[in-house]
Amino acid sequence: MTRGKPILMGPTARLRETSWDELGKMTPVEIKERGLFPYPSLPHPKHTPGGQVFPEMQIEQFPRLRRFDVDFDLPEEFLPEFPPAIFLQNRPELGDVSRGEVVSINNYYRLFKGLVTPVQLDGLRLLLTPFPQEEFNPTDDRKSLEPSLGVTCFDCHVNGHTTGQFHLNPDNRPQERRFRLDTTSLRGMFDQQIHGSKRSLRSVEDFTEFEQRTAYFNGDQIHAMKKGLTILDRVHVSHMAQMQNMFDFPPAPALDLMGRLDRSKATEEEIRGEELFFGKAKCSGCHVPPSYMDQQMHDLKLERFMDEPGRGPIKTFTLRGIKESPPYLHDGRCLTLEDTVEFFNLVLELQLNEQEKKDLVSFMLKL
Ligand code: HEC
Ligand code: HEC
Incomplete structure (x- = not known):
């Protein structure tokens, strides 16, 4: 790789x-x-609650992503490299701009200022901001030991790619008919016209808005109300989409x-x-x-x-x-x-x- x-x-x-x-x-x-x-x-290793599961190598670096009720089930050797490289479609001459770091709220400004527009930089900030989610939230009904602010988009789409995180398809009932979904890469998003393996949403903007509203709570809006649903306005959604459209495939x-x-x-x-x-x-x-x-x-x-x-x-x-x-x-x-x-x-x-x-x-x- x-x-x-x-x-x-x-x-x-x-x-x-x-x-x-x-x-x-x-x-x-x-x-x-x-x-x-x-x-x-x-199947999901714990199909009944389902929900988001993060690989061990990532949890070691970010212990806030550990669930107490389920472990990641694939060996690291079979996963993408962690952290993955980042290629920007507007700056091909730079090659990998990750500098070997996992992009987070702590380093994104240092890594990306001057490489992307202010709008895209704001989109990146939002992609790195935690939003409450079914398993990671501040209520007692969570799956992390400590109360949590939530997960960020890039906890799964690490560096605009993926490192094997998974969850269950939010749209299906009953539970046993739900699909385990392996996180897709966001590389080359600019060239793709349909999004999601089943949902076929027609814009990155729509997927951004509904990933966070539905997938985060396994499709259950009532749980979302209780645990802290964040409703992003269309301006913020468009900033996030603009940043996602900058990630290129590897050369x-x-x-x-x-x-x-x-x-x-x-x-x-x-x-x-x-x-x-x-x-x-x-x-x-x-x-x-x-x-x-x-x-x-x-x-x-x-x-x-x-x-x-x-x-x-x-x-x-x-x-x-x-x-x-x-x-x-x-x-x-x-x-x-x-x-x-x-x-x-x-x-x-x-x-x-x-x-x-x-x-x-x-x-x-x-x-
Ligand atoms: C559990 C980890 C997880 C988190 C957190 C997450 N995603 Fe995803 N994302 C996925 C998975 C899994 C898919 C594949 C869905 C499918 O195949 O239907 C996906 C698919 C996508 C796609 C569509 C890819 C395509 O073209 O088919 C976009 C765009 C996307 N995510 C953006 C986001 C944004 C924006 C956020 C934050 C609001 C986010 N994701 C948070 C796991 C995650
Ligand atoms: C009839 C259309 C069709 C043909 C022909 C086809 N594919 Fe695919 N391919 C798909 C679909 C649909 C998926 C996604 C399936 C899924 O996720 O369950 C896929 C997924 C894949 C993936 C996994 C992509 C990923 O990101 O996980 C690989 C690799 C692949 N195909 C290789 C091939 C190869 C090699 C051939 C020829 C031997 C081939 N495909 C022929 C439709 C096709």
């Missing part, structure tokens, strides 16, 4: 009674009947202006991977360059493979900078890029061989 964290390689899912090759040759009906699909949905020096590989900078394996991506493997049908998304939602119909109700259409996430934001899919059920290739090999019934799978991953590492 940009600041040096190694990327874990290889599929992590454990197969029962079969190999990847054999599994790829089976029909969806066969896989379902034998219960062999290796990527079932990932991809091997890509040309159309987002395709510059062949003079690519290996044989990467070139084969690109050909598969745009050909036999069908990935580009939904992940369209240069931002490697199509501004659409698609139903992958996983109920073909599993005894689980289907989840319906989900936003196609961008693949730019994808190596820096594990775990993958809306709930983080795929821990590595190899897992995502095995996943799509089954879902799209591609029957890729081992070399082809490797080639596809090599290509994705360049995006």
